[in-house]
Amino acid sequence: MKIEQFRQSRADDLITAAKIIESVFSGSILTTPIYIAAEELRKGAPFLKDGTTNNDLWGYEICDLKIPVDTTKHMRPKGINHKNVELILNMKLVANYKNWNDLNDPLIDLNFNAVIRGIGVQPHYFCFHIDKHDPSKEATEPHPTYHLQIASNPLDEDEFQYGNTLFLDTPRIVHHPVDLILGIGLLTSNFFPFAFDNIMDDGYFSSIYKVYQDKILKPYYHTIASNWSYDIANICWSKQHLCPTII
Template identity: 45%
Template sequence: MKDGSTNENIWGYDIEDFKMPLDTLSHVKPQDITKGEVILNMKLRAKIEHWNTFNDPFVELAYNVMIKGVGEKTYHFGFHIDKHIGNTNTKEPHPIYHLQYNFNPTKSNNPNLGDLFYIDTPRIMHKPVDFILGIGFLTSNFYPIAFESLKDEREFVKLQQSYQTAIWKPYFHTLANNWKPFTEGDIVWNPINDICPIFI
């Protein structure tokens, strides 16, 4: 928990500076960038009793990714997927789980933003991820060839399916419940992988 206390009903973990070399540098700008790195930091806390149920399991989720590009100098870009906790009485929409870009992931006091205009919105609604699903997310986006190979690995597929069931199933069922009654026979928007390519 944030205050350092322990709670036998909560499980979780922290990941610090998990690094992967960036293989895909297509459409990169500035064009002097020759290599890159994906750096993941995350914190997750979940209620044990809500795992594998239709409840939201997460008490806290902060999935922070920094992309570092190296050329004539070092460039940074970032985004996070997190759970908004606290007051949502603001002018901007605050989806409880959202993706948000971060153009100053190093927290520099004077970042070189060039012609970039930075603003704190939008917060784009996004499904929650843990480390397992997050690795699938990063791999599919930044290492697509490796991701296709991983989909042939039985253990990877079983792990992804297990966590998709535990985390995404309650999330999507809750969204679908807005249009109840939910009738399985009404589903005609297929294949599901066109909507979410990292479903396995």
């Protein structure tokens, strides 16, 4: 498949994601950021952080995609409920299409930022991101290439009110990479499980979701598993229990 066709296919997948989100959430989510990303993807190769690009690259950026939050049972402080909580996703992905069909890392750059904002007497935030670390850069602590990291200060304000929370730069928790398709599963399964079930009940979307698991998750987990030799016939654990978003 030529790169132009490949980008078109990935853009079509984004449009499919937007339409299923619109259907499941009855049009209450503004999916314009996804349509803009699809159009950006079709136009051509994105730029890397150093300003360079080449024709083998594909990618997109999602800006301020807002998703309602329904998992507020144990939320603190009290006085905040699902009616005044929302999740805001900003992400950027750059990948090399030549690595799409093998066990190489398909992504070159990833930044997946989620901010959960609840409005009480004042705004309260819970934030996390999944990104890709450049292994060529030195680090003073273990720094997984792909990791999830918790944050609390979405705008990095010096005068941010942390309350009684102690915030550190660690831990960086090992996590598989995600694009928007896999990210929809990650976010809805954690913050709106009813929507996750409905999204995965859509046969067309679930088939696309499986493709992205095969192209993005499979190389990641196979690489980790290669540290050991094992007989797959002796696997006893349920993969759905270990990772409920696996389908």
